[in-house]
Every structure is written in structure tokens, then in C-alpha cells.
Amino acid sequence: MAERRGPCGIGGFGPAGSTGGARAGSSLATGAEPEARARSFGGPANSRWLRLGAMEELDGEPTVTLIPGVNSSKKQMCFDWGPGEMLVCETSFNKKEKSETVPGCPVIYIIRKDVDVYSQILRKLFNESHGIFVGLQRIEEELTGKSRKAQLVRVSKNYRSVIRACMEEMHQVAIAAKDPACSRQFSSQVSILSAMELIWNLCEILFIEVAPAGPLLLHLLDWVRLHVCEVDNLLADVLGSENPRKHESFWKLVTILVLQGRLDEARQMLSKEADSSPTSAGMCRILGDLMRTMPVLSPGTTQTLTELELKWQHWHEECERHLQDGTFASSPHLESLCKIMLGDEAALLEQKELLNNWYHFLVTRLLYSHPTVKPIDLHFYAQSSLDLFLGGESSPEPLDNILMAAFEFDIHQVIKECSIALSNWWFVAHLTDLLDHCKLLQSHNLYFGSNMREFLLLEYASGLFAHHSLWQLGVDYFDYCPELGRVSLELHIERIPLSTEQKALKVLRICEQRQMTEQVRSICKILAMKAVRNNRLGSALSWSIRAKDAAFATLVSDRFLRDYCERGCFSDLDLIDNLGPAMMLSDRLTFLGKYREFHRLYGEKRFVDAASLLLSLMTSQIAPRSFWMTLLTDALPLLEQKQVIFSAEQTYELMRCLEDLTSGRPVHGEPDAQRLQDDDIETTKVEMLRLALARNLARAIIKEGSLEGS
């Protein structure tokens, strides 16, 4: 049994940033619905549990899929893996009464692994990212250094924008949904997409951008600002009110702005406060000045990190002094802001509500206490921030673990955790591929299959192929799996149902472009076979010619000849008359073409040409012996023409052919009435032929003799 880990249709993954809550057992895609998609053909309505999971080294609890309609008390089950699906059916062993045959199981269940593939909105994600993926594979290897990095960052941003677009649409749908369960389901999808984007963005900063100390923090700030975006609504709300200062959320807003390092905006808010309240105007001005003078790294200047650190130290001391002096003692709001700006952990933790989550806490803490944090030290601060923020009240959740692994620069752990937590392979496959292009994954090889990138891409592509419509996308993913992609494609492509010729042509094109001759042959054969079954001999012949399938061409040619013998005329002349060089594919086809040519010549009254063609068909052994009698009968009218057409030489040949045919005949044992009658007709035919040949020979000898004589 193949061991499969990771997404199995059900997984737990909470909304981004939520703290605690019932998360276990919540499924990603469909809320409380079981993921088993069963096709029922009628059967008992009991149910039974099925366990999907790895046999050893569990990374998580194996998920349980409930299959409705399976009787657990009586029946046993058997199953079989497919590329993206699993077949399950009941078995009923009855040891005691072997004689009594139990009718086969009435129901077969199809269990789909990659349920997200079936989401209408996620289809857009798959399709749009497919284009980005293909573009990424074509990035020239020569590109090095900065331009290559810039390209990769651009690709990463494109992927993220697709996730965001999808998230927005899902959000709209969730709002518009009337059914609350449905709405919940979409909302949970939104939070998953949001988490994906959050993780991807962090990976982009840490692994692709590889920001050094200084710019690193600026990137992290952007990251937090992008994902904790409620503040913008609040800002609009407060500024839109009649008297912003009196708005109940005024101080909340200022605090959030400070927490996010948006000091310019915070300062503007403070100036509003200063304008309307003369008592605190002084304090506000001082704090505003502190905000303004906070040293920040501005990209583009030649300022060194040491200079920045020095200035920052200076500024920090000034803030400290104001706090010590009790400058803001009369205003608790301002004092707490000042404490935040000093990076005071206790003051920060007081704002837990506003910080939302530990990584926001981490970034704010770094901003006001270690602005020049080095990438290598990140994990230390991240771990302590997580511990401080959770404070032992709750344990970290999957998202926390993934982000922590990223802060630890443990790419493999990130991918592994994501594989377990997310319900589809899209995310890990694309992220891993991108990181591989950044040359970050070379060393890692799996003990099965190929490397990790390829393994994940294969899984994703197999999922696409299981889908009735998205299979076309999968092709390109297989193309970029150097080791096992080709074999996988060969196995999958043969299983695409060919409902129309147009679809078949698309599949054929895929195979032909990749020189998959075996598959081309098999597809053409399927189509030829279908055409024969539908009595479309012309189509069948075209397909066997395309497949260069000599055996099948022979079979179809025989059918044409049989039809001719029965009806006395050819069908599908438009094809047979235009065979061209394809005629050489098989002897029988050549014969068919040539025999038709004989008829055409005869029809055009070119008797001499027709006669020599007819004879050559027999003497060259192209014509099957079973058909010789027909050919000889065709010669009859030529022999009976007024002028002599067959020369003496040719007549001898014809006679030899006739004798060959008649002498080789086996003697029948017990002749029945029908056979006697048949034999009778046959004998008459032979007699007539012999007579005609003899007469023609006589005429030919006389003619040739007289011509030579004259």
C-alpha cells in the first residue's frame, strides 16, 4: 500500500490570528460535512468509519472520514488507491455457506482526496497560478544576482496577488451567501487563504528577498501592516466623525498606529488632540517630537547601520528621560504610548487586544527595542515573543508553528507543517517550487521518489488530473518534473475519457508534442475502434493511418472490401480516392486503394490500364487469395469486350491464377444442401471464366500473330 501523508481531504487549520477556540476536527473546506463523495447505487443506509493515514511515524492524528451508508456491523470493507481518489466497497465474506452466492456489493464509494480542487473559486487560483508557474520555469538560468532575485520576488508577489484576489472574491461570496452554514464555510476558506498569504509573505521576506539587518524590520513592518488591516477602517471611521478627538476609539486608533510604527499618522492624530485641549498641548507636542525624531532606516541613503544604531540609542535615551521625569505623568494615554515607544514589554502586553497576535507583538517589540535585528537572531525574539504573548494560557497552533519554523529559517519544517495543516497541495507545491528556484532546497532528498519539489508537484498535478476539467493544467506541472513527470503523465493521460473527437485531438496534441508515441498509438486506436463500432469506416481508416497502425488498417480495409462484396459499390470514396502515400501502410490498404483505382480506370473506359492493374494485383500477391475469385470475375467483362484487352501472355497469367485457386481447394467432407448450392454457383463461375479465358486467348493469339505477320 502506498503511504500517503499530508492533505487527505480533512485537516485542521484555524483562522489567522484567532487565539484559542475549538479548532480540532474543524475541516478546512466544508465545515462539518464529511469529505467522502460517495456515488450511491442503492444500499443499506448505515455508516462506517474509514481511517486514512500513515502507518508509521505519525506527524499528526490520522483523519477519519465518515462514509455514509456503510454498514459497519455486518460488512467488511476493501479499498483501492487511485491517483487522486480511493475506491471503497463492502465485502461480505460468508464462510459458512459457501454455496450460497451473495450478490456483489451494491455500492462503490469514491473518496476524493483533494477536495479543494472542486471549489469554483479556487479553480481561478489554480488557473491563474498555472500561468505564473509556467512563466517561472522559463526564467532563464543565466539570470544571476540581482536581476534574478528581483524576478523571483516579482513572481512571488504575483502568486500572492492571486491568493489575495481569490480571498477577496471568497469574502464577497461569504457575505452574499444566504445560508449561514454556507457562509461559514466560505469564511473559513477566507481565513485559510489569508493564512496562506501570511505564510507566503513571510517566506518571501526571509527566503527570497533575504533582507539583511535594517531593511529586514521594514519588510516585517509592511508584513504586519498588510495583515492586520482593521486599522484602516477604524482610521476612516474616526476621521470621518464630526469630532475625531471625541470618538470613542480615538486612543485605540492612536495606539494601533504607534504599535504598527505608523508614527506620522499617529502624530497627526496627536496634533488634533493638542489643538483642542490646551492642557495637554505641551505633552502632545513633546511626544509628537519624539515620534518625528525617531531614527529610521531610509533606503537609498548611505547611512550605515552603526550610525543608525548610535542615533537610535540617543533617541531611546531621550524617551527614557522624559518618562523618568514624568513628562507625561498627567496623561495615562500619552504615558503608555511613550512606554510602547520604549519597547517596554509589560506596556506592550497590556495592548494584547490591539496586537491581535504574537507576531505583531514580535515586530512591534523589535521596532522599539532592536530595530537593527539580524536575521540570525530572529528566532530567539520570535520564540520569546510567542511565549510571552501566549503566557502559558494556550498552546501554539499550526499557524504559529509554521511561522516559528520560518523565523528559524527551517524551510523543510515550514513545508512539512503546511502539508499537514492545509487541505490542498497547491500551496506547498508552488511555494516549494519557488524556493527551489531560489536554490534553497538542493541538498534535501527524500528517501522515496525524487526530491521534495518534484514530489509535491507530482501530488498536486495528480490531484488536477483527478478532476474532470482541470487535467489540462496538470500537464505542464508534469513537464517540469524531470525525473518522474513523464511516466506520471503517460499513466494519467491514457485515463482521460475521450468523449468527443475534439477532446481527443487536444489529448493527442499533448502526447505528440512530447513524443509519447505509445500513447498516441493507443488513443488513435481507441478512436478507430469507436469509429468501427459506429460504422464509420472512413473515420476509422483515418485514425489508423494517423496512428500508423498497419494491423488495424488491414482490419478496416477488410471491412471495406466485405461491404463492397455485399453491396457491389464502395462507400467513402472521398477518403479512399485520396489516400496518397498513406496507402503503403498495409498491404491490404494498398490493395483497397489499387482495387478502387481499377474501378475508376474501368469507369473511365481505360480498359487496357485497368486490365494490367487487375492482373498485377494478383501476380504481385497484394490481393488476398480469398479475393481472387472476385478479381477474376471482375476480369470477365474485360474478356468479353469486342477488342482484345488481355494479351496472350496476360491471359496465360490469368489462367494460372484461376488454376492455382481451384487446385488448392480442399475437398469437403459431408456437403450439405447450402454448400452444394454454393459449390454449384462457384463451379458455374469457374466454367464461365475458363470459357472466356480460352476465347480471349484464341483472339489474342490471332491478333498478335496477325500483327506480327503484317
Add this chain to the structure above:
Amino acid sequence: MEEIYAKFVSQKISKTRWRPVPAGSLQTAETFATGSWDNEENRVSLWSIGDFGNLDSDGGFEGDHQLLCDIKHHGDVMDLQFFDQERIVAASSTGSVTLFLHHPNNQTLSVGQQWTAAHYHTSPGSLSCRSAPCTGVVCSNPEIVTVGEDGRINLFRADHKEAVRTIDNADSSTLHAVTFLRTPEILTVNSIGQLKIWDFRQQGNEPSQILSLTGDRVPLHCVDRHPNQQHVVATGGQDGMLSIWDVRQGTMPVSLLKAHEAEMWEVHFHPSNPDHLFTCSEDGSLWHWDASTDAPEKSSLFHEGGRSSIFLFHSISNQANVHQSVISSWLSTDPAKDRIEITSLLPNRTLSVNSLDVLGPCLVCGTDAEAIYVTRQLFS
């Protein structure tokens, strides 16, 4: 060609068609229909590119096309044609032909008339029939002509329940497309590279004329007739070649132009500006062919960006020069004088572009990557 809008629609698009604008009106195209294929449930949909008042004033959705209404369609949509302003004919892979009615008042679609099992196979030795995909449909009010994989040609009238005329075994291979030449003559292309002209005035099951490429039997997938010069016909083949035919003379194409790298799924002359031609292909490209001789930038043939390239006519027949006076730019064979400028319209290659349609300055196309592209500035 800066303004090309893409929209992902979660279904593979097999056909896109503009709704015709009333003759003589100054209206521009604003509604188009699409059909999907290879889905568990396929649909015929109507879209609008019209303005939606203030909704779009922020610029966010301007130019984007919005779904007006859609309806389930049994089987893949193999072909789609507007019968008139309100009616759409769809050809199905199940062999049926359906006439859909559009009700603009409440924006819904309904089934007006359906001819089930218009195309079918007869199995040898049994009376049972198996449905055969209907591959092409063409309308000329009140007549509808359909062709199918069964090599059958049907002539329907919108108000008749039964086929008015059926030509069984019209072709030994699959018929891929059909177009009207001059009423009542139609032209079909098949999978062994032949063009056949049928005259409904003649009884019997024989075409009045057969034209073909020599020897190779490369399947032809699409055909379009020059809107003004009814004897000029363009076809696209499996090898991506564009062939221009003059059906009045010879049995071979006037010119063969190397075009796409894979099956050419559709070819369309611009209805009002027929020196322009559009083709799309399985290789994911969409091309604009400009054969107008008065193109102002003729001296500088290469666009900036290098997206366009020049192809010379590869004429295989010189007979076309006989009627110099009425010759269209597509039939001229002097390679030095006449060049065709080709522009690729899609920014980057995707999966197969299955269908396209042009009307006025607007173009719409649909792809297997489940995207619909629309541009409203073809000649800017």
C-alpha cells in the same frame, strides 16, 4: 492593444460569440455569449461589457465583463451562433441542437426549441442509435445548418420540429465546421482536409464541388467566408496553417500561410473590415492578420516590442492573377508587394485559445485556462 481584459470564469470556454447589433444602428458590441466544455455541468452564458453606471466610476471594474445570465447545457458546447438578437443556437456533444431564448426584461435564458439526436451513429447490425457530437452550426434566419462527427448535414428551420433536409453520410470522416457560401449553398470542412460545397437545391447526397489540399489530408478545423467577396474562403488546419481559397477556380488553395504551431480552432474575417483576419489556436496564441495595403505604418513593419512579425505569402498557385480587377488583398500573390502584418494579441501564452469573435472594434476570446479576454480597441 493595451486594453485587454482577462477574467477567470471557472469553466473552460469552448465558444465565444458577440450578439449581432441591429443592422444600420450605431450601437457597438456590448453583449456576448459563451459556451463551456469538459465540465461536469456545462453552461451557456451571456455577458455584458456595457457600463454599469456609477458602479464602475472608481475604475476598479471598468472594462471588466459581467455575467448577465446563464443556463445549463447538456453536454459540451461544441458550437454557438446567434440566430438573431434574442436567440442563440448551441450545438452539443450529445448530438442535440438547442435554440435558447434570451429574455432581456428579467435577464434569463430559456430553451426555445430543441432538436434532440440531430446527430447519431447507427451501429452495424442493430437498430439502436448512438448519439454523435454535433460539431458545427451556422444560421441564416430562418435556417439552421448543423454538421457532426457522424458526417451528417441537417437543415433545420426555427419553427419546424423536424429537420427540413438531412444528408446522411455526407462525409466519410468527421465534419468539423460549416458556413454559408451563398444561400442556399453551404461549405463544410472535414477531418481529411477537404472543403465540400453543397447546394440544397440539388437532390441527392453528393456535394457540388470538392476542394482539397494535395495529398496530406491534414484535417481542417475551421472555415470563414469573406464578408463581401463570397468566393474567398479562409480555413485553418490541424498543422496551424491558414489557407485562403478561391472557390471559383481550382481545387487547391490560393495560398498557404504558415501560422500557428498547433490546431487552428477558429478563423474570422473582420465583418466590416475584411482586410483584417483573426485566428486562434491550441498553442495558446491569438493572431491579428493585417493585409490592408493602405496601412500607414507599412514602411516600418516591426512594432516596438518585437511582438509582431512579417510573413510573406507562400503562393502555390499563380492562377489568381486572372481577375486582377476584383482581387481582394487575400488573393494577391505578388510576394514583393503584398505583405501581411501579424500581431499577437495575447500578452503571454496560455492554454489553448478555443474561440474568438470580432465585431466592430471589439474582440472576445475564450481559453482552456478558463479565462475570457475582451478588448474594445482593436484598431487603436
